[in-house]
Amino acid sequence: MSRGRGDPLVLGRVVGDVVDPFVRRVALRVVYGAREVTNGCELRPSAVADQPRVAVGGPDMRTFYTLVMVDPDAPSPSDPNLREYLHWLVTDIPATTGVSFGTEELSLSEPEIINLTAVYINTHALRI
Numbered sequence: 001m002s003r004g005r006g007d008p009l010v011l012g013r014v015v016g017d018v019v020d021p022f023v024r025r026v027a028l029r030v031v032y033g034a035r036e037v038t039n040g041c042e043l044r045p046s047a048v049a050d051q052p053r054v055a056v057g058g059p060d061m062r063t064f065y066t067l068v069m070v071d072p073d074a075p076s077p078s079d080p081n082l083r084e085y086l087h088w089l090v091t092d093i094p095a096t097t098g099v100s101f102g103t104e105e106l107s108l109s110e111p112e113i114i115n116l117t118a119v120y121i122n123t124h125a126l127r128i
Helices: none
Strands: 028-032 052-055 066-070 085-094 103-106 125-127
Touching: 052 066, 052 085
Parallel strands: none
Antiparallel strands: 028 052, 066 085, 066 125, 085 103
């Protein structure tokens, strides 16, 4: 996957600031209600109050992944004093499954706790 100037993760300085440039190796699908999350989309706290459905692709169930959900510019882009706020951490997710098969190390935090006006979702399946 090319990481050019038009990529929302580059424009939002997620790539280069929060994570190093990367090549996507497995599919990762995150859905809140009926809305699928894509790189760079904005969601209001009310839209992300409940845990999303997360599906991780990959070659086989003997490969495990970690899901890290952070807000790279919390509480807002103009005042990111809580930058890289960790919302959720799930480890040991077998490929071809979802987060319910992993180990929740940090429960999903409610965005209202830090008074977010918008939540920027950055999700990556990282091979461990």
